[in-house]
Amino acid sequence: ILNVEQSPQSLHVQEGDSTNFTCSFPSSNFYALHWYRWETAKSPEALFVMTLNGDEKKKGRISATLNTKEGYSYLYIKGSQPEDSATYLCASSYSGGGADGLTFGKGTHLIIQP
């Protein structure tokens, strides 16, 4: 059974501070790591997909890194804003190419305090 773990489960951050959280995943037969941002009652929004060891992706104030050898990814948010409040989900896939289903972590619930 594949197990993707995220920590912390929830996080309170002061507006303007930077923060980061972790996703760990089984590295055997790994294909891709996905990060999503999910606000209640909305569609999970795709942030990044990474496949190669050492990959780094950036989108505005949010960035992510990937270590496939040790099986972890970090998501960083610089200068947090209230609109960053959401649940951040990571998910890994293993079969590659075709129609592979994603294995999700439980998410990190981020609350930005003004």
Next chain:
Amino acid sequence: EPEVTQTPSHQVTQMGQEVILRCVPISNHLYFYWYRQILGQKVEFLVSFYNNEISEKSEIFDDQFSVERPDGSNFTLKIRSTKLEDSAMYFCASRRVADTQYFGPGTRLTVL
């Protein structure tokens, strides 16, 4: 910007009844998925669909579940005889080729 849509947003049904959850994937996408999230638990993969057939399914996707792409736009998930434990948020997703999966907003299914 194109998006995945799902209807209804909330479905309430009696145990033992059949339900059909509907999704309209992004129009030029080729791979289609259903996931579910039971309250307080992880999002779980149910099934993937490509070229008009199931490509992969999880242990959750038993004989009570079926999927169909009845026309060029809709992708449906049918649960034949709902159980209490089928209560969950059901997400549809689609993708083009080797790309990220784009999710719909979900249908909350409540089985009474």
